[in-house]
Amino acid sequence: MGVVHVTDQNFEKEVLQSDIPVLVDFWAAWCGPCRAIAPIIEELAEEYAGKLKVCKMNVDENPITPGKFGIRAIPTLIFFKNGQPVDMITGAVAKSTIENVIQRLLSS
Amino acid sequence: MAETHDLVIIGGGPAGLTAYLYAARARLDCVLVEKTSPGGQVLVTDLVENYPGFPEPLSGFELMDRFVAQVKKLGLQTISGEVVRLEIEGERKKIVFDDGRVLQAQAVIIATGARPNRLGVPGEEEFLGKGVSYCATCDGPFFRDQEVAVVGGGNTAVQEAIFLTKFAKRVYLIHRRDQLRAQKILQERALANEKITILWNRVVEEIFGQDQVEGVRLKNVKTGETETLKVQGVFIFVGISPQSEFVRGILPLDERGFIITDCEMRTEVPGVFAAGDVRAKACRQIVTAAGDGATAAFMAEHYLSQK
Numbered sequence: 001m002g003v004v005h006v007t008d009q010n011f012e013k014e015v016l017q018s019d020i021p022v023l024v025d026f027w028a029a030w031c032g033p034c035r036a037i038a039p040i041i042e043e044l045a046e047e048y049a050g051k052l053k054v055c056k057m058n059v060d061e062n063p064i065t066p067g068k069f070g071i072r073a074i075p076t077l078i079f080f081k082n083g084q085p086v087d088m089i090t091g092a093v094a095k096s097t098i099e100n101v102i103q104r105l106l107s108s
Numbered sequence: 109m110a111e112t113h114d115l116v117i118i119g120g121g122p123a124g125l126t127a128y129l130y131a132a133r134a135r136l137d138c139v140l141v142e143k144t145s146p147g148g149q150v151l152v153t154d155l156v157e158n159y160p161g162f163p164e165p166l167s168g169f170e171l172m173d174r175f176v177a178q179v180k181k182l183g184l185q186t187i188s189g190e191v192v193r194l195e196i197e198g199e200r201k202k203i204v205f206d207d208g209r210v211l212q213a214q215a216v217i218i219a220t221g222a223r224p225n226r227l228g229v230p231g232e233e234e235f236l237g238k239g240v241s242y243c244a245t246c247d248g249p250f251f252r253d254q255e256v257a258v259v260g261g262g263n264t265a266v267q268e269a270i271f272l273t274k275f276a277k278r279v280y281l282i283h284r285r286d287q288l289r290a291q292k293i294l295q296e297r298a299l300a301n302e303k304i305t306i307l308w309n310r311v312v313e314e315i316f317g318q319d320q321v322e323g324v325r326l327k328n329v330k331t332g333e334t335e336t337l338k339v340q341g342v343f344i345f346v347g348i349s350p351q352s353e354f355v356r357g358i359l360p361l362d363e364r365g366f367i368i369t370d371c372e373m374r375t376e377v378p379g380v381f382a383a384g385d386v387r388a389k390a391c392r393q394i395v396t397a398a399g400d401g402a403t404a405a406f407m408a409e410h411y412l413s414q415k
Contacts, residue, residue, distance in 0.1 A: 032151025091242075096207055
């Protein structure tokens, strides 16, 4: 299914009301480390298709949602389950670190 | 049988990418291992003004995009993953990943770079991403019209303090000494910038707040007096530490963990080279990392041809 680009307008529907767990990557074009993890986010979207919905939100174009979650650093990855944020990673990390959180999310 | 190559380069910053450039042009069978994607620490640099050949400053990721584009022309092969161990079995080297994968190589260039140091004060971990940052270019825009502290006195601290004045209404530069270590050109700019207030002879003792950073407690190292400073952000640039844990006990390191080499990038183990910020040396710049990478690849080629 690939990465879904979400906005302040469809965040509720795409993320909070999703039937499956969701990973949201908050990013911006100015952010080098966001670029560094972008290919990993794309890979995860393919590899966990059907089990995990992988979304990206541009914080420049969508100020409301990052504000709600108190985001003051990017990249920030927030993991949602049943409409609730359950885990968070700040900064660019290795794929295996993200996958550990995904495994925990999917098995809980 | 593990995947085997003549040369494995670990790390995709300026040193690793330059090593790849030279290795690929020498037609070595070579792969580059990177834990996220190529770029390294330079990705967080707002403007690179000291890389020769680029008279107009460019952003760190623009420069790294060019490094990557150049090696892609030579068919860059990358493997994604985090290396946790290097094993030396005579002439054969094994690179072990965190998920158990193993790569074999005859020669290895370690170019894993460094990461920013933590201050090691209460509140630092707790408020990471909630006002505490190690990347001004990533997080600076979240502090528009707010007041922030920058901790440190070296090149990075001063350059990032200047960068943050684009967003913050006041930047406090907190330094433990009474003079800056940064290059003179950066010092001149910081001193001339009306939005920057330098607080000399002070160390941060605590970062405090409720859900987000609300301030820092400072101690004056000359007088012993403490004071609080209300800021919404704390940007920490107090040096770097090498990413060399995976070779601890295998290669000689200096007291801070940097890999010791000779001037041709050779470590104590034949066929294992180190290049860039992870190496023990005095000057850590993009241009010196690139130079190290070229030398390491040249020496790796020489090593492989002697076998």
